[in-house]
Amino acid sequence: MAEPRLPESLIQSLGEQLTPVRRLPPAWLRTLGWLLAVAVIAAGLLMHYGAGPMMHRWSAAPDIAIAGVGAVITAVSAAWAAFTLGVPGRSWRWVWLPLPSLLLWVGASGLGCMRDWLGPTAHIAKFNEASDCLIFIISLSVPLSALLIWLLRRACPLRPVLAAIMIGLASAAASAALLEICHAFAVAATDLLTHAMAVAIVVLVNAVMGGRLLQPALK
Amino acid sequence: MSDAAAPDGDTQERQRAAWMAAAQGGDRRAYERVLAASVPLIRAAARRQGVVVDQLDDVVQETLLTVHRVRHTYDPSRSYDAWLSALASRRAIDALRSQGRRGSREVHDELAYDTHADADDATAAAEREQEAGRLREAIASLPPGQREAIEQLGLKERSLAEVSAETGRQTGALKVNLHRALKALRARFHGEP
Incomplete structure (x- = not known):
C-alpha cells in the first residue's frame, strides 16, 4: 500500500530546509562543564575560609566527611542523570543513579545527628545559624540550577519533571557540599532539618518549573 | 526505501x-x-x-x-x-x-444536536456567516508566516512556485508554515487551548 501523500510532501519540505547541526555533546562532558563551575565556587570559598576548619571538623567527626563525600557524588550523579534524560530514547531509570550516594549522604548526616543527641558535646546549631544554612543552600542552588537548565537548553527531555528533579537534586547537593567548606559547626538535628528543607525546596521548585523550562523543542 | x-x-x-x-x-x-x-x-x-x-x-x-x-x-x-x-x-x-x-466536548455537541429544534434557513445562514467570521478571526490571529501560507496556498489556491516567487520564501518553508497553520486551526476549532 502506498504511503499517503502528506508525509511525502512534508519530508520533501523538511529536506529543503535541512542545514548541518552541531550534535549535543555527551552527557559526561556536559556534567564536567557544570562541575567546573562548582569547582570554581569551591576554590573561591577555600581561598576565603581556608581548608583548616573543615579538616578539623572532619577529623573530629569523620561522619561529616562521609556525608560531604555523599553530597558530592550525589551532585555528580544527579547532574549526569539530568543530562542523560535530556536525550530522547534514554531510559528513565537513570533517575536511580544518584540514589546510593543520596542514601550515603542522608545516612551519614543522620549518624552525626544521633551522635550529638547521645553525647551533645559539639556546638549545636541555633535557629539563626540553621537559617543561614537554608539561605546559603537556596541562594547557591539558584545559579547552579540555572546553569544546568542553560546547559540543557538544546536537549529534549521527554520526561521534563524527572529531569528537573535531577537538576534540583544536583544543585542542592552541590550547594550542601560547598557549605561544608564554610560550615561553622557540626551537623545537629536543627541543621539537618534545615538542610533537608533546603534540598526539598530546591528540588520542588525545579520540579514545578521543569515542564515549562525544559521542553522548548516540543512546544 | x-x-x-x-x-x-x-x-x-x-x-x-x-x-x-x-x-x-x-x-x-x-x-x-x-x-x-x-x-x-x-x-x-x-x-x-x-x-x-x-x-x-x-x-x-x-x-x-x-x-x-x-x-x-x-x-x-x-x-x-x-x-x-x-x-x-x-x-x-x-x-x-x-x-x-x-x-469530551463532542459528547456535549451531540447531545445539543439531538435536543435542538431544527433551525430555519435564515438561522442556518446566520450560523454559516458566524462560522466564516470565526475562521477569518482564527486566520487573522495566526503568526504572519502561517497566515500568509494559509491565505495564499489554502484560500487563494495559488501554486507554491507562484507564492515563493512573489514572497521570496522557500517552498519548503511555505509548506511547513501551511502544515503548522492547519494544525493551529484544527486545534482552535476542536476546542484545544
Whole structure:
C-alpha cells in the first residue's frame, strides 16, 4: 500500500530546509562543564575560609566527611542523570543513579545527628545559624540550577519533571557540599532539618518549573 | 526505501542510523531517506500507544516536525529506532490527550444536536456567516508566516512556485508554515487551548 501523500510532501519540505547541526555533546562532558563551575565556587570559598576548619571538623567527626563525600557524588550523579534524560530514547531509570550516594549522604548526616543527641558535646546549631544554612543552600542552588537548565537548553527531555528533579537534586547537593567548606559547626538535628528543607525546596521548585523550562523543542 | 533487497532488521536499523548521522552533517538525500524509512516506525509506535487509524497521519506529521527540530540530539553511537520511537510515543500520547479533550466536548455537541429544534434557513445562514467570521478571526490571529501560507496556498489556491516567487520564501518553508497553520486551526476549532 502506498504511503499517503502528506508525509511525502512534508519530508520533501523538511529536506529543503535541512542545514548541518552541531550534535549535543555527551552527557559526561556536559556534567564536567557544570562541575567546573562548582569547582570554581569551591576554590573561591577555600581561598576565603581556608581548608583548616573543615579538616578539623572532619577529623573530629569523620561522619561529616562521609556525608560531604555523599553530597558530592550525589551532585555528580544527579547532574549526569539530568543530562542523560535530556536525550530522547534514554531510559528513565537513570533517575536511580544518584540514589546510593543520596542514601550515603542522608545516612551519614543522620549518624552525626544521633551522635550529638547521645553525647551533645559539639556546638549545636541555633535557629539563626540553621537559617543561614537554608539561605546559603537556596541562594547557591539558584545559579547552579540555572546553569544546568542553560546547559540543557538544546536537549529534549521527554520526561521534563524527572529531569528537573535531577537538576534540583544536583544543585542542592552541590550547594550542601560547598557549605561544608564554610560550615561553622557540626551537623545537629536543627541543621539537618534545615538542610533537608533546603534540598526539598530546591528540588520542588525545579520540579514545578521543569515542564515549562525544559521542553522548548516540543512546544 | 526499497523492500527488494530485504536486508535484516539489524542492518536496516544501522542503515537508518548512518543516514541520520549523514543528515546531521547536512546530507539532504540521506535525510529524506531516513525520514521516509521512519514513517512506518512512527506509525507502529503510535499504534502501540493506542492511536486510532484516523489520527496516525497527524502523529506522523508531528513526529517528523519534531525529528527535524531535535535532530541534533541523536547520538549516532546509539540506536536510531529507540530515539525515534521515544519521540513518536511522546507525540502519540500528545495526540491521545488532545483527542480526549475533543471527545469530551463532542459528547456535549451531540447531545445539543439531538435536543435542538431544527433551525430555519435564515438561522442556518446566520450560523454559516458566524462560522466564516470565526475562521477569518482564527486566520487573522495566526503568526504572519502561517497566515500568509494559509491565505495564499489554502484560500487563494495559488501554486507554491507562484507564492515563493512573489514572497521570496522557500517552498519548503511555505509548506511547513501551511502544515503548522492547519494544525493551529484544527486545534482552535476542536476546542484545544
